[in-house]
Amino acid sequence: MVDFRFYAPTEVVFGKESEEHLVEMVRKYGGRKLLLHYGGHSAERSGLLGSVREKLNEAGLPFVELGGVKPNPRLSLVHEGIELCRKENVDFILAVGGGSVIDSSKAIAYGMKYDGDVWDIYARKYVPTETLPVGCILTIPAAGSEMSDSSVITKEEGDLKIGYSNNLCRPKFAIMNPVRTFTLPPYQTACGATDIMMHTMERYFGKADDMTLIDNIAEALMRTVKNCVFHVLRNPEDYRNRANIMWASSLGHNDLTGDRGYSDFATHQLEHELSAMFDVAHGAGLAAIWPSWARYVHKENVARFVRFAVNVMDVPNDFTDPEATAMAGIEAIERFYRAIGMPTNIPELIGRELTEDEIKELARKCSHDDGRTIGGFKVLDKNDMTEIYKMANKQ
Numbered sequence: 119m120v121d122f123r124f125y126a127p128t129e130v131v132f133g134k135e136s137e138e139h140l141v142e143m144v145r146k147y148g149g150r151k152l153l154l155h156y157g158g159h160s161a162e163r164s165g166l167l168g169s170v171r172e173k174l175n176e177a178g179l180p181f182v183e184l185g186g187v188k189p190n191p192r193l194s195l196v197h198e199g200i201e202l203c204r205k206e207n208v209d210f211i212l213a214v215g216g217g218s219v220i221d222s223s224k225a226i227a228y229g230m231k232y233d234g235d236v237w238d239i240y241a242r243k244y245v246p247t248e249t250l251p252v253g254c255i256l257t258i259p260a261a262g263s264e265m266s267d268s269s270v271i272t273k274e275e276g277d278l279k280i281g282y283s284n285n286l287c288r289p290k291f292a293i294m295n296p297v298r299t300f301t302l303p304p305y306q307t308a309c310g311a312t313d314i315m316m317h318t319m320e321r322y323f324g325k326a327d328d329m330t331l332i333d334n335i336a337e338a339l340m341r342t343v344k345n346c347v348f349h350v351l352r353n354p355e356d357y358r359n360r361a362n363i364m365w366a367s368s369l370g371h372n373d374l375t376g377d378r379g380y381s382d383f384a385t386h387q388l389e390h391e392l393s394a395m396f397d398v399a400h401g402a403g404l405a406a407i408w409p410s411w412a413r414y415v416h417k418e419n420v421a422r423f424v425r426f427a428v429n430v431m432d433v434p435n436d437f438t439d440p441e442a443t444a445m446a447g448i449e450a451i452e453r454f455y456r457a458i459g460m461p462t463n464i465p466e467l468i469g470r471e472l473t474e475d476e477i478k479e480l481a482r483k484c485s486h487d488d489g490r491t492i493g494g495f496k497v498l499d500k501n502d503m504t505e506i507y508k509m510a511n512k513q
């Protein structure tokens with residue numbers, strides 16, 4: 119087994135009664151004046167925000183509010199949040215929502231402890247040494263930000279979507295009530311399932327070998343999500359399957375299924391450029407890229423693709439032809455994506471083909487002007503990125 123570190127400090131309160139522990143959690147982690155940060159309308163409509171306000175008011179915990187976080191959260195709102203928190207002497211950020219709200223909260227938390235522009239942190243010009251504490255009430259299982267060390271922010275100017283990872287920003291607590299996910303539309307449910315599986319796939323198709331225990335955990339997680347998603351698409355109020363997906367969201371990205379140092383994450387990097395340029399849902403963007411990435415890189419380790427095909431996608435093993443089994447696994451996940459309403463290529467994602475100039479621009483940005491490579495399973499340079507975007511551009 120490879121050497122690794124595992125750090126998962128977030129206290130998880132899971133289940134139907136979890137929200138009852140909100141005030142106790144805020145107090146435990148030192149919150150005295152809160153920013154209540156949230157997205158569009160879903161948490162208001164479901165009554166969750168009303169119930170949070172009531173609990174904080176009853177406990178005499180003062181708070182200010184900032185809503186309006188959009189999927190692919192924007193830097194301008196982060197700036198607004200930092201200004202508000204400074205003015206109001208906020209010392210704790212409570213995120214109510216999904217990855218976008220939690221990531222925006224993490225960015226505000228960084229910005230509160232840095233005198234310069236918080237974007238410097240994402241642009242790798244400044245390494246933060248402290249941050250305000252963040253706690254969250256998760257409403258969509260997908261990004262895994264509730265336990266992860268990452269936040270991904272979009273700077274409107276130049277459509278730059280950049281992630282930054284640092285253990286400092288892992289939330290202090292995550293309250294997860296699967297009932298709150300009953301209201302998710304089918305598309306968001308499917309995007310979430312795709313992202314959860316992908317966080318594990320990015321690690322599974324990494325560069326480490328001899329990961330018997332981790333591989334077995336990873337396969338169980340991927341199979342679980344793959345099966346549960348059909349149940350919740352049929353019956354959105356299926357608690358058991360919603361609960362399994364919700365917990366998989368956290369375990370898929372808290373490094374239980376593999377240390378990120380040994381992982382790939384090229385599909386994520388390629389996707390971030392798509393959601394920056396076209397403002398698409400992250401999970402759908404991943405589904406549009408992965409099959410092309412997989413076909414492009416599979417020769418690096420055909421045996422791993424065979425294992426994925428057989429153990430995760432239930433493809434019969436043709437022992438005489440590993441290449442055919444590997445390909446059948448990729449085709450099986452394309453069928454899975456179609457069955458849950460996800461795209462399998464870029465035209466299905468954005469409704470048209472990319473132009474040549476757009477492909478060039480995506481590869482330019484993803485390669486940081488030809489200044490970096492991505493991936494671990496196969497290291498990809500700008501030319502490889504261009505080829506994968508081209509492959510994904512075919513229906």
Ligand code: NZQ
Binds near residue numbers: 306
């Ligand atoms: O804004 P509202 O009205 O709340 O609607 C949201 C939003 O439109 C809706 N929604 C959330 N909970 C709901 C609900 N609708 C009905 N009922 C509920 N219970 O769902 C939509 C999507 O929400 P969002 O937070 O954007 O989804 P997700 O959790 O997928 O987050 C996506 C963002 O996370 C980043 C992505 O790049 C993207 O920007 N990621 C963050 C990661 C991290 N921090 O570790 C890792 C990921 O790989 C990912 O890159």
Ligand code: ZN
Binds near residue numbers: 386
């Ligand atoms: Zn993701």
